[in-house]
Amino acid sequence: MSTPPDAPVAAPVPAGLMIGSLRVWPPTALAPMAGITTAPFRQICRRLRCGLVATELTNAEGLARRAPKTLHFLESWPDERPLAAHIYGHDPEIMARAAVVAEELGRFDLIDINAGCPAPKIMRRGEGAGLMKSPEKLKLIVQAVCSAVKLPVTVKTRIGFTYERIVISEVAQAVEEGGGAALFLHGRTVDRRHAGFADWALISRIKQERKIPVIGNGGILTAADALQRITEAKVDGVMIGRAALGTPWLFDEIAARCEGRVWTPPAPAEKIALLMEMVEGLVRLTEMEHKHRRRVHYLPEPSAVMQFRTHLAHLLRGRVHQRDLMRQCMSVKTVADVRAALEAVIT
Ligand SMILES: Cc1cc2nc3c(=O)[nH]c(=O)nc-3n(C[C@H](O)[C@H](O)[C@H](O)COP(=O)(O)O)c2cc1C
Numbered sequence: 039m040s041t042p043p044d045a046p047v048a049a050p051v052p053a054g055l056m057i058g059s060l061r062v063w064p065p066t067a068l069a070p071m072a073g074i075t076t077a078p079f080r081q082i083c084r085r086l087r088c089g090l091v092a093t094e095l096t097n098a099e100g101l102a103r104r105a106p107k108t109l110h111f112l113e114s115w116p117d118e119r120p121l122a123a124h125i126y127g128h129d130p131e132i133m134a135r136a137a138v139v140a141e142e143l144g145r146f147d148l149i150d151i152n153a154g155c156p157a158p159k160i161m162r163r164g165e166g167a168g169l170m171k172s173p174e175k176l177k178l179i180v181q182a183v184c185s186a187v188k189l190p191v192t193v194k195t196r197i198g199f200t201y202e203r204i205v206i207s208e209v210a211q212a213v214e215e216g217g218g219a220a221l222f223l224h225g226r227t228v229d230r231r232h233a234g235f236a237d238w239a240l241i242s243r244i245k246q247e248r249k250i251p252v253i254g255n256g257g258i259l260t261a262a263d264a265l266q267r268i269t270e271a272k273v274d275g276v277m278i279g280r281a282a283l284g285t286p287w288l289f290d291e292i293a294a295r296c297e298g299r300v301w302t303p304p305a306p307a308e309k310i311a312l313l314m315e316m317v318e319g320l321v322r323l324t325e326m327e328h329k330h331r332r333r334v335h336y337l338p339e340p341s342a343v344m345q346f347r348t349h350l351a352h353l354l355r356g357r358v359h360q361r362d363l364m365r366q367c368m369s370v371k372t373v374a375d376v377r378a379a380l381e382a383v384i385t
Contacts, residue, residue, distance in 0.1 A: 058190030065275030078319025098127030098136035180216025190219035284353035
């Protein structure tokens with residue numbers, strides 16, 4: 039999947055991505071993923087030159103009340119910035135208060151409003167992708183948040199509900215008119231969730247229609263895909279989700295290609311060390327979470343290792359025939375098991 043060291047490199051990508059006054063370079067972002075984009079993963083993606091990272095989805099109502107359980111979702115570690123606080127809700131006033139709390143924490147460089155989450159319980163309340171039903175309401179929310187904070191405000195959304203109900207032109211217009219500084223646009227409809235075709239032609243059209251930066255998202259698997267999207271769809275940047283799971287060095291490869299440099303992949307031992315650092319970070323983060331929630335009887339290691347299984351599963355893409363390896367990876371319970379699994383997978 040990666041480029042061999044002697045392969046020709048793409049032409050350098052000229053400009054940086056500007057979100058308000060924030061310069062993002064390289065023009066790449068790690069897509070927010072609930073239960074996955076926690077501090078240890080984000081920290082490693084940033085070290086591997088991902089331009090921007092975002093927190094997990096955080097409930098505005100809990101954040102506005104400064105509920106400790108909610109604040110835990112906004113836990114961040116050194117060297118992660120630029121970092122977006124990714125929040126959801128439906129009430130402009132509560133969203134604005136939540137944004138103020140996030141800004142006061144002093145750890146974030148922008149506030150990102152979720153207008154794309156397809157979970158029925160969220161959509162039913164008019165939150166997440168539910169906001170796409172009413173661009174006017176979304177505009178009010180963006181305006182309220184923009185008036186409450188100094189940080190740039192962005193929106194992450196989708197192209198529509200179904201192919202019969204594409205609403206992105208109106209939604210993008212609402213974000214821009216509300217004062218949004220950029221749009222993160224997932225090129226799939228709500229009914230497709232995270233699967234299937236992402237419509238980059240439509241993403242590209244929205245980029246041409248709007249003045250604010252448009253960062254495209256959906257289905258990018260390789261550095262070549264990322265560069266192709268930037269140069270052909272002419273988006274201001276690309277956001278990557280699942281392709282970075284287990285292989286965060288993808289961002290480093292994209293950075294090298296954006297700069298017209300040849301990229302050398304990390305050696306297997308380096309890859310294992312990076313991923314082990316992530317697992318150990320997840321154990322520390324889970325320990326903190328159990329303390330917050332006073333879960334004295336829970337051990338952090340098994341739940342941290344369980345979270346890491348997603349990364350192992352992605353490392354095994356295309357190797358379904360290796361049943362023993364799959365079994366080993368999907369049954370890891372301790373940090374030592376993870377090391378053994380990584381040593382078997384990354385060779
Ligand atoms: C497990 C998982 C959790 C996700 N959680 C969120 C979320 O909390 N907020 C959001 O805006 N998108 C969320 N997404 C969508 C991603 O941000 C992204 O838009 C999607 O995965 C498409 O990008 P990709 O094809 O590069 O993975 C999630 C996706 C996955 C797979």
